[in-house]
Amino acid sequence: MIRIVTLSEFPPDVIDFVTRRLHAAYGMGCELEGEGEIPADALDDEQSAYDAVKVVDEMDDDVTLYADDKIVYLTNEPLTAPPGPMGRGPVDGYAQYGGGKALVTAHGLSDKGLPLEVGLAKRAAHYVGHLWDLHHCFDTRCAMHPGWSPGFAAYPEVALCLFDREKSERKIKLGSS
Amino acid sequence: MATKTHEPVIGDGSLHIGDRVVYPNQGICRITGVETKQIAGQNWEVVTLSREEDGATVMVPKGKLMGIGLRKVADVAAIERVFDELAIPNTDPQLDWKVRHRENADRMSGGGLFGTVEVLKGLHALSRVRPLPQKERELYDNARHLLVGEIAAAMNIPLHVAEDNLDYALWPPPGMTRKGRPLPPATLGPPSPARPAAEDDDLGLEDEELGGTEEAVAPAAKEPDEEEEQPAPPAAHKAAADKEKSKSPHRPPKPALAKKARPAAAKKAAPVKKAAAARKSAPAAKKAIPKKPAGKAKAKGKR
Numbered sequence: 032m033i034r035i036v037t038l039s040e041f042p043p044d045v046i047d048f049v050t051r052r053l054h055a056a057y058g059m060g061c062e063l064e065g066e067g068e069i070p071a072d073a074l075d076d077e078q079s080a081y082d083a084v085k086v087v088d089e090m091d092d093d094v095t096l097y098a099d100d101k102i103v104y105l106t107n108e109p110l111t112a113p114p115g116p117m118g119r120g121p122v123d124g125y126a127q128y129g130g131g132k133a134l135v136t137a138h139g140l141s142d143k144g145l146p147l148e149v150g151l152a153k154r155a156a157h158y159v160g161h162l163w164d165l166h167h168c169f170d171t172r173c174a175m176h177p178g179w180s181p182g183f184a185a186y187p188e189v190a191l192c193l194f195d196r197e198k199s200e201r202k203i204k205l206g207s208s
Numbered sequence: 209m210a211t212k213t214h215e216p217v218i219g220d221g222s223l224h225i226g227d228r229v230v231y232p233n234q235g236i237c238r239i240t241g242v243e244t245k246q247i248a249g250q251n252w253e254v255v256t257l258s259r260e261e262d263g264a265t266v267m268v269p270k271g272k273l274m275g276i277g278l279r280k281v282a283d284v285a286a287i288e289r290v291f292d293e294l295a296i297p298n299t300d301p302q303l304d305w306k307v308r309h310r311e312n313a314d315r316m317s318g319g320g321l322f323g324t325v326e327v328l329k330g331l332h333a334l335s336r337v338r339p340l341p342q343k344e345r346e347l348y349d350n351a352r353h354l355l356v357g358e359i360a361a362a363m364n365i366p367l368h369v370a371e372d373n374l375d376y377a378l379w380p381p382p383g384m385t386r387k388g389r390p391l392p393p394a395t396l397g398p399p400s401p402a403r404p405a406a407e408d409d410d411l412g413l414e415d416e417e418l419g420g421t422e423e424a425v426a427p428a429a430k431e432p433d434e435e436e437e438q439p440a441p442p443a444a445h446k447a448a449a450d451k452e453k454s455k456s457p458h459r460p461p462k463p464a465l466a467k468k469a470r471p472a473a474a475k476k477a478a479p480v481k482k483a484a485a486a487r488k489s490a491p492a493a494k495k496a497i498p499k500k501p502a503g504k505a506k507a508k509g510k511r
Contacts (some may be wrong), residue, residue: 047502063274084366084369100279105288112368112369113365113366113369114374115359115365115369115370115372115373115376116287116288116290116291116359116363116373117291117295117364117376117384118376118384118388120372120376120381121385122371122372125366125368126368127366127368128366128367128368128371161368166349166352166353166354166371167371167374167375167410169332169335169336169340169348170339171396177372177379177394179379179393179394180379180381180394180396181394181396182253182396185396194342194345194346194349198349203291204424
């Protein structure tokens with residue numbers, strides 16, 4: 032089951048669209064679990080964005096998880112991530128690879144030229160994919176394609192490519208539940 | 209089976225119990241010990257490794273340890289060189305599949321860091337020309353998996369951050385630089401060809417989608433003449449994609465259509481507070497939203 036926790040206000044129809052798309056993409060149940068609050072101390076040093084890794088690690092919620100349940104936190108806040116070898120780049124979410132928690136932001140979607148719910152659903156499908164150990168995909172239509180590339184806005188359908196679809200199905204079938 | 213454990217010299221003496229090493233094609237492992245195993249009546253000294261990804265145990269005969277390409281995790285300087293290499297665009301992929309297959313197989317079995325980088329980079333460049341066949345797609349994913357794991361281990365950063373950085377080099381976002389040199393931003397590559405829709409692709413969401421979202425998605429000008437020329441969407445959700453196709457733009461070279469979608473995004477962003485107020489006044493209604501998909505999943509026997 033994919034459980035959605037909102038950390039900001041979203042219109043109900045947007046959440047509705049996201050749950051349907053996640054259900055369609057992974058063939059798993061998906062529901063809104065409730066609301067949460069983004070940890071205030073997860074703000075980065077410049078106080079301009081939230082450290083995505085800290086948010087996921089420090090999130091204090093009482094969501095009951097069963098085996099293979101995944102939590103997706105949705106927020107409107109800008110996110111950042113620890114700098115890597117390439118420095119800092121665009122960050123629209125964070126996921127624990129092969130883990131259970133992911134964070135997705137709707138921040139910056141208005142610049143992409145996509146409707147809010149479509150962009151958010153595509154990002155959520157991307158990060159849920161990481162929770163199932165999927166890597167980035169070169170297929171521009173695939174939801175696992177990097178979110179900053181032009182393919183994200185050019186292909187608004189929330190779908191996985193054949194390879195990622197089969198890989199996620201294998202992972203889900205092998206899941207402990 | 210195990211008869212004794214002791215503190216031995218491992219490999220050429222540079223490896224110790226507890227070291228993190230890279231096993232070719234397996235990823236990051238930790239040396240857990242050296243044991244003597246009795247196999248087919250003979251005593252074999254084997255080095256045991258625990259794969260960090262899933263805890264699987266790998267046993268290697270001590271005498272063959274260095275021959276299989278086992279090596280220590282790369283240091284930060286080597287990772288920096290990897291990114292220098294990745295940031296140089298590869299515009300000349302090997303097109304001869306026989307040569308490519310042989311070279312890539314040698315690089316992967318060799319287990320070297322830069323061999324893996326070459327495999328990833330070469331296949332990435334090829335994917336920009338044409339979609340990869342299944343075997344090479346798997347190889348691409350495997351090389352990416354190994355590289356992301358090693359970068360994360362070497363730099364002590366989360367796997368997600370490692371993969372994002374890898375793609376900042378392969379698919380540079382606008383404004384990305386490497387050592388002060390601006391990288392050319394990623395362009396739209398070719399999409400993969402479609403596969404025929406599977407039976408379970410139709411999840412019966414069409415009717416429900418119409419209700420809640422039709423006004424949110426920007427209407428697109430339909431051009432039936434171009435339909436046949438365009439590759440079909442990835443068939444993972446052909447039904448859903450068909451629905452999207454009819455109401456939203458998904459062809460790359462149409463900035464005008466993308467602009468059309470903007471008012472819709474702005475329109476949706478505005479009512480957030482209004483909807484939030486409505487949700488606060490009627491919290492029970494909010495809980496009712498997601499029950500449909502969850503219930504549907506159970507009814508359809510999906511997980």
